[in-house]
Amino acid sequence: xxSAQSVPPEMRALAERTGFTSEQIEQLHRRFKQLSHNRKxxxxxxxxxxPDLEFNxxxxxxxxxxxxxxxxxxxxxxxxxxxxxxDFLTIMSYFRPIEMDMDEERLxxxxxxxxxxxxxxxxxxYDGIITLQEYKNVLDELMSGxxxxxxxxxxxxxxxxxxxxxSACMARTGPDEVYEGITFEDFLKVxxxxxxxxxxxxxxxxxxxxxxxY
Amino acid sequence: HLPSxxxxxxxxxxxxxxxxxxxxxxxxxxxSLGSSLLxxxxxxxxxxxxxxxxxxxTVDYNNVQIPYEVTLWILLASLAKIGFHLYHRLxxxxxxxxxxxxxxxxxxxxxxxxxxxxxxxxxxSIYFLYLLPPIVLEEGYFMPTRPFFENLGSILWWSVLxxxxxxxxxxxxxxxxxxxxxxxxxDLNLLxxxxxxxxxxxxxxxxxxxxxxxxxxxxxxxxxxxxxxLLNDGITVVLYNIFIAFxxxxxxxxxxxxxxxxxxxxxxxxxxxxxxxGIVFGFVSALMTRFTHNVSxxxxxxxxxxxxxxxxxxxxxxxxxxxxxxACAVTMKKYVEENVSQNSYTTIKYFMKxxxxxxxxxxxxxxxxxxxxxxxEWNWAFICFTLLFCLIWRTLSVFALFYISNKFRTYPFxxxxxxxxxxxxxxxxxxxxxxxxxxxxxxxxKKLFITATLVVxxxxxxIQGITIGPLVRYxxxxxxNKKESINExxxxxxMDHLKAGIEDICGHWSHYQLRDKFKKFDNKYLKxxxxxxxxxxxxxxxLYKKMEIKxxxxxxENAMKISESSTASLQNRCDNKLSPAEVESMRDVxxxxxxxxxxxxxxxxxxxxxxxxxxxxxQEILIRRQHSLRQSCRKGNSLPWGRPVNATxxxxxxLPQGHSGQxxxxxxxxxxxxxxxxxxxxxxx
Numbered sequence: 001x002x003s004a005q006s007v008p009p010e011m012r013a014l015a016e017r018t019g020f021t022s023e024q025i026e027q028l029h030r031r032f033k034q035l036s037h038n039r040k041x042x043x044x045x046x047x048x049x050x051p052d053l054e055f056n057x058x059x060x061x062x063x064x065x066x067x068x069x070x071x072x073x074x075x076x077x078x079x080x081x082x083x084x085x086x087d088f089l090t091i092m093s094y095f096r097p098i099e100m101d102m103d104e105e106r107l108x109x110x111x112x113x114x115x116x117x118x119x120x121x122x123x124x125x126y127d128g129i130i131t132l133q134e135y136k137n138v139l140d141e142l143m144s145g146x147x148x149x150x151x152x153x154x155x156x157x158x159x160x161x162x163x164x165x166x167s168a169c170m171a172r173t174g175p176d177e178v179y180e181g182i183t184f185e186d187f188l189k190v191x192x193x194x195x196x197x198x199x200x201x202x203x204x205x206x207x208x209x210x211x212x213x214y
Numbered sequence: 215h216l217p218s219x220x221x222x223x224x225x226x227x228x229x230x231x232x233x234x235x236x237x238x239x240x241x242x243x244x245x246s247l248g249s250s251l252l253x254x255x256x257x258x259x260x261x262x263x264x265x266x267x268x269x270x271x272t273v274d275y276n277n278v279q280i281p282y283e284v285t286l287w288i289l290l291a292s293l294a295k296i297g298f299h300l301y302h303r304l305x306x307x308x309x310x311x312x313x314x315x316x317x318x319x320x321x322x323x324x325x326x327x328x329x330x331x332x333x334x335x336x337x338x339s340i341y342f343l344y345l346l347p348p349i350v351l352e353e354g355y356f357m358p359t360r361p362f363f364e365n366l367g368s369i370l371w372w373s374v375l376x377x378x379x380x381x382x383x384x385x386x387x388x389x390x391x392x393x394x395x396x397x398x399x400x401d402l403n404l405l406x407x408x409x410x411x412x413x414x415x416x417x418x419x420x421x422x423x424x425x426x427x428x429x430x431x432x433x434x435x436x437x438x439x440x441x442x443x444l445l446n447d448g449i450t451v452v453l454y455n456i457f458i459a460f461x462x463x464x465x466x467x468x469x470x471x472x473x474x475x476x477x478x479x480x481x482x483x484x485x486x487x488x489x490x491x492g493i494v495f496g497f498v499s500a501l502m503t504r505f506t507h508n509v510s511x512x513x514x515x516x517x518x519x520x521x522x523x524x525x526x527x528x529x530x531x532x533x534x535x536x537x538x539x540x541a542c543a544v545t546m547k548k549y550v551e552e553n554v555s556q557n558s559y560t561t562i563k564y565f566m567k568x569x570x571x572x573x574x575x576x577x578x579x580x581x582x583x584x585x586x587x588x589x590x591e592w593n594w595a596f597i598c599f600t601l602l603f604c605l606i607w608r609t610l611s612v613f614a615l616f617y618i619s620n621k622f623r624t625y626p627f628x629x630x631x632x633x634x635x636x637x638x639x640x641x642x643x644x645x646x647x648x649x650x651x652x653x654x655x656x657x658x659x660k661k662l663f664i665t666a667t668l669v670v671x672x673x674x675x676x677i678q679g680i681t682i683g684p685l686v687r688y689x690x691x692x693x694x695n696k697k698e699s700i701n702e703x704x705x706x707x708x709m710d711h712l713k714a715g716i717e718d719i720c721g722h723w724s725h726y727q728l729r730d731k732f733k734k735f736d737n738k739y740l741k742x743x744x745x746x747x748x749x750x751x752x753x754x755x756x757l758y759k760k761m762e763i764k765x766x767x768x769x770x771e772n773a774m775k776i777s778e779s780s781t782a783s784l785q786n787r788c789d790n791k792l793s794p795a796e797v798e799s800m801r802d803v804x805x806x807x808x809x810x811x812x813x814x815x816x817x818x819x820x821x822x823x824x825x826x827x828x829x830x831x832x833q834e835i836l837i838r839r840q841h842s843l844r845q846s847c848r849k850g851n852s853l854p855w856g857r858p859v860n861a862t863x864x865x866x867x868x869l870p871q872g873h874s875g876q877x878x879x880x881x882x883x884x885x886x887x888x889x890x891x892x893x894x895x896x897x898x899x
């Protein structure tokens with residue numbers, strides 16, 4: 001476990017940008033090297049080597065999210081071919097647990113970022129709106145474990161969900177307008193009651209507790 | 215519901231009468247109560263000189279006294295439980311243990327009043343051999359393994375150290391009090407006090423869990439209390455035995471440090487050895503169930519006997535039978551569930567609940583019986599200080615230990631959580647049993663201990679038990695998220711999967727890797743050996759298997775509901791709201807069909823099985839449909855329930871096609887349905 005002086009400057013910059021501690025970055029770097037087979041970048045195929053991920057119904061979507069340029073903050077649309085360690089960290093930073101000492105404003109922006117990540121998972125065509133078809137695609141994937149479930153009922157459920165979202169934002173659209181789809185603001189509204197912070201986090205090894213002997 | 219309440223009251227009174235009358239009659243009739251188990255005719259021969267006539271109508275109570283009274287107690291407690299749940303507001307007010315104790319006290323009062331000798335329900339061997347194992351087995355079997363192992367560190371830290379801290383703390387403080395001459399307690403030496411401390415620190419959180427269940431507190435809290443209860447029993451009994459051994463071996467001045475070290479070592483040997491035993495037995499029994507394909511009737515028997523055997527074997531070597539049994543149940547559960555038939559599985563679940571319920575009832579009733587009796591010695595100082603120290607030490611240990619363990623947790627327990635945990639230290643049956651079974655030779659003031667234990671139990675169960683509900687509500691402890699809409703349900707599921715996916719990608723978290731390695735080992739070797747017809751099963755497939763049967767029925771049911779709700783397309787105006795019933799039905803379909811990632815901790819309640827209402831509904835629909843089919847079917851139609859189990863094709867009502875508001879059209883569709891389904895259903899158009 002290195003002490004503060006031996007951290008290279010790039011790492012410190014990374015740490016500041018993404019909010020991870022240097023130990024966490026080291027840990028993730030090790031994992032990155034494992035996944036990329038010691039290369040500099042990861043491609044989509046590298047994610048196939050993870051055994052447990054196979055059973056995940058939204059596997060493709062998750063992998064997709066890693067390469068989504070919106071999440072990588074590089075462009076408003078498109079997919080990257082490969083990602084390097086910095087990009088990897090950027091994606092992981094969406095899943096950092098909240099710290100107790102964050103103030104309201106930071107908490108709010110953190111929350112928004114996580115929700116944006118989630119939003120991007122639904123919105124596959126980069127237009128900023130979740131249409132019925134996109135929603136239905138997500139539902140298809142979620143229910144993919146049950147081939148016997150009729151397509152019709154899935155469609156019905158998707159419609160029902162859209163109706164619900166639509167009725168929640170009835171004030172915006174007039175009676176004759178067609179409801180396009182769920183925008184990010186509507187999405188935020190749906191998530192208002194749920195505290196995403198406790199749900200959308202992954203426990204990265206926190207080494208601070210085991211205090212260093214400085 | 216009021217008439218049913220009256221009915222229940224009436225039945226109690228009847229039962230009480232049936233208890234009182236024969237005992238009174240027996241008392242009048244017979245000088246030697248409760249001891250004569252001689253069959254009636256033999257006794258008659260002795261007195262035959264008086265009665266030369268053949269008796270047409272005789273009463274012989276002594277023959278059946280013991281089983282009769284025990285059965286009556288159990289029945290009475292069951293009636294009490296029924297009455298308790300009939301009156302809706304009661305379960306919110308107080309935990310079920312209150313009722314059981316009250317009934318026990320009532321029975322005790324009757325027995326005391328009629329000066330009847332109660333049957334010997336409780337002595338050391340009966341308690342440890344017959345009453346305790348079912349309770350332990352049930353706890354171990356229904357334990358939600360994944361949350362338990364995820365929080366294992368915190369749970370172990372808290373239960374082991376908490377019990378030790380509490381026992382020693384209470385014991386030493388009481389010893390300090392005993393030194394004060396005024397209270398007249400100086401004859402209680404250190405060992406006795408320590409033993410008492412270990413006994414009284416055994417927590418029985420069933421009441422607390424019931425309250426949490428109802429107020430749906432967050433999962434972490436739930437798991438901590440649950441885990442504590444699981445390990446607590448074992449630890450307390452181990453400590454108890456160690457201390458009794460000490461008391462028997464030496465006068466306390468002679469105890470050297472080597473003995474104390476031996477005590478520690480023994481603690482570890484007992485604990486770890488117990489678990490090892492349990493795991494071995496668990497594997498053996500899982501292996502056995504692999505071959506019971508043709509004799510499914512003995513499957514429950516195997517499960518119970520092997521668990522019990524693990525307990526007994528461990529007890530032979532003075533290793534903790536409780537831990538052995540728990541480990542056995544946890545190990546074997548996963549494989550046994552795959553192997554046994556559906557009916558056996560249900561039998562095992564219900565039988566376990568029943569046995570543990572009976573045990574607990576008997577213990578509580580006996581506790582009530584002992585309350586009203588001559589078994590007491592009252593000493594204000596001892597009892598008040600015991601109560602005080604119990605509360606103080608529990609609070610102290612909670613705050614101290616959690617302060618430390620919070621440093622290692624991502625989401626530390628808040629002050630409110632800790633307050634709730636410290637307040638939920640209800641004592642119960644285990645403390646009382648241990649007190650009752652103290653050997654009188656070593657503990658001349660046993661009655662004092664019993665009284666003190668009873669007072670603590672009554673106080674905690676009644677007063678704390680009743681106030682903990684309002685306290686939880688008042689403190690507004692962080693609750694689990696209640697999903698109210700379809701959108702939320704979908705989003706939450708997506709999030710679950712996302713989180714699981716990211717965790718897998720990260721592959722970090724050392725105990726996660728441990729779990730991964732174990733899973734791989736499990737899949738490669740264990741499952742092949744222990745599970746019948748092993749195909750490498752992905753969790754989707756195994757989940758799918760479980761849902762096959764439910765799905766069949768529910769689809770048919772939901773077909774109707776969904777067709778009505780989805781007729782509005784999005785081209786219409788936005789003010790088409792879905793009625794709550796439709797939302798409910800959609801959510802149901804979602805909830806049952808969305809692949810459930812890492813299972814959430816099921817709600818735990820010792821007195822009820824986790825409610826599975828949808829299963830019941832599904833079965834009911836099935837039965838109804840079968841009935842209606844029987845009526846409408848003519849001869850010559852192929853009825854699948856005559857066929858063997860592997861019938862593969864079924865007909866379904868399809869879900870309606872159009873959403874344009876046309877009346878739904880039904881058409882039959884073939885769906886291949888491979889299942890070892892024990893329920894066959896045929897829904898003809």
